[in-house]
Amino acid sequence: xxxxxxxxxxxxxxxxxxxxxxxxxxxxxxxxxxxxxxxxxxxxxxxxxxxxxxxxxxxxxxxxxxxxxxxxxxxxxxxxxxxxxxxxxxxxxxxxxxxxxxxxxxxxxxxxxxxxx
Amino acid sequence: xxxxxxxxxxxxxxxxxxxxxxxxxxxxxxxxxxxxxxxxxxxxxxxxxxxxxxxxxxxxxxxxxxxxxxxxxxxxxxxxxxxxxxxxxxxxxxxxxxxxxxxxxxxxxxxxxxxxx
Numbered sequence: 735x736x737x738x739x740x741x742x743x744x745x746x747x748x749x750x751x752x753x754x755x756x757x758x759x760x761x762x763x764x765x766x767x768x769x770x771x772x773x774x775x776x777x778x779x780x781x782x783x784x785x786x787x788x789x790x791x792x793x794x795x796x797x798x799x800x801x802x803x804x805x806x807x808x809x810x811x812x813x814x815x816x817x818x819x820x821x822x823x824x825x826x827x828x829x830x831x832x833x834x835x836x837x838x839x840x841x842x843x844x845x846x847x848x849x850x851x
Numbered sequence: 852x853x854x855x856x857x858x859x860x861x862x863x864x865x866x867x868x869x870x871x872x873x874x875x876x877x878x879x880x881x882x883x884x885x886x887x888x889x890x891x892x893x894x895x896x897x898x899x900x901x902x903x904x905x906x907x908x909x910x911x912x913x914x915x916x917x918x919x920x921x922x923x924x925x926x927x928x929x930x931x932x933x934x935x936x937x938x939x940x941x942x943x944x945x946x947x948x949x950x951x952x953x954x955x956x957x958x959x960x961x962x963x964x965x966x967x968x
Contacts, residue, residue: 767955776942776960790955823894838946839886840956842896
């Protein structure tokens with residue numbers, strides 16, 4: 735079946751502009767995660783959505799970052815007034831998470847490479 | 852606080868050598884899951900294995916094997932007879948189930964494995 739998809743695959747933007755990154759999770763997956771990975775670094779958690787619960791935004795680095803998930807499916811990560819330090823690969827993952835399921839592996843999309851010039 | 856340590860930043864081996872990637876974790880919880888993910892040069896993270904904290908049996912899948920030892924809080928990953936295609940960054944991660952629905956993985960910084968012909 736279809737995996738997690740992200741768009742665009744690459745985005746080059748000028749400093750100060752806003753960008754929107756999109757994630758389409760695997761159908762039926764209730765949990766959705768956004769991560770950021772800088773060159774040669776590990777994964778930095780940004781935000782987590784689970785069903786209709788309030789999202790866990792504890793990883794968002796500043797108030798320039800926001801995300802929403804519409805209809806429990808597609809998610810958009812928005813970065814306002816981009817800075818050069820925002821340049822990274824933004825990864826989205828989804829997982830099947832429901833009561834009784836023991837553990838849940840995350841399935842990752844290919845990522846969006848954001849370059850802020 | 853939960854923490855995952857992958858002490859080996861980079862490993863370089865020659866094809867057909869065996870290689871072990873170390874993962875040490877910290878958690879106060881009795882219920883948790885451990886994961887390994889592979890990130891090949893293409894960039895997309897691939898799930899390899901999930902291990903429940905109550906199951907200390909070692910697992911073998913082809914050339915891959917995992918050694919889970921609660922006594923030392925380690926979940927090491929061994930590749931037998933390594934191949935060039937094994938070259939990737941490997942991440943170890945910890946999931947805290949006691950957090951209820953608000954789960955997110957705690958990631959190690961990854962080990963970059965280079966298998967040379």
